[in-house]
Every structure is written in C-alpha cells, then in structure tokens.
Amino acid sequence: MTETNKKGEEIINDLIDNYGFFNTYYKKSALWNKESTLLELEEDEILLILHLIEVDRENRRKGEGTETMKLLCNLADKYEKEIRLKIDDWFGTPKKILIKFYSKFGFKYNEDEEIYIRKNRALKAYK
DSSP states (O other), X not given: OXXXXXXXXXXXXXXXXXXXXXXXXXXXXXEEOTTOEEEEEEEOSSEEEEEEEEEOGGGTTSSHHHHHHHHHHHHHHHTTOEEXXXXXXXXXXXXXXXXXXXXXXXXXXXXTTTEEEEOOTTOTTOO
C-alpha cells in the first residue's frame, strides 16, 4: 500500500497500488496509466468526483476509456462510493457522444445539481 493511504482516498490508492496508475508531477489526484490514460479525480469518504478522463489521441477508439470507466465503476462499488461528473465538450468530443458514453455506465443527469451521478450499486434506494 502507498504511504499516503488515508480514509477517503481508497480508490486513488487502489489505482496506484494495484492497477498501474501513477501520480503526475503536478498533483496527487492526477493519475496516468501505462496505456496513456489520464484521470483527474477528487475523492472523499462517500464520493468520487471525476474531473477528467483523457486518452491520448493515438490510443482513442481502442477501448481504453471504456476499460478505465469499468474499473472506476467497479472500484466505486467496492468502496461504496457515488461517482459524480460534469459533461463538457471542451476537449472536442461532442456532449451527445459523452452523454451516451457515460450513460452506458449508469450515470443519470441530476437537474438540481446540473451534474451526472452514478450511484453505488450497493445502495437500494437508487432510482
């Protein structure tokens, strides 16, 4: 386990300890993996906030983003955390495509907060 393990960073530490991700030079919550996928995450005891998932241009459309999202969803379920994100087309992928992508993983739009939420599968009250 990493020396910085603490409550609220279970998913980040699991990605580093067991799945080949490593910290970038500029902040702990930014992680790269060997397949050139960048994640920017924020985590506490109950939430994982996904700020960014980016796959290098030459590696896009090869399933790396899908595999990374599957991993994040499985870890969120393991640690009983909800995932939240905002969909933004700032990097060039149209919102329509992003909405379809995240919907495959169970994300639903919350109008009150203007974000997409994927509830933990262990929670029975998910609508």
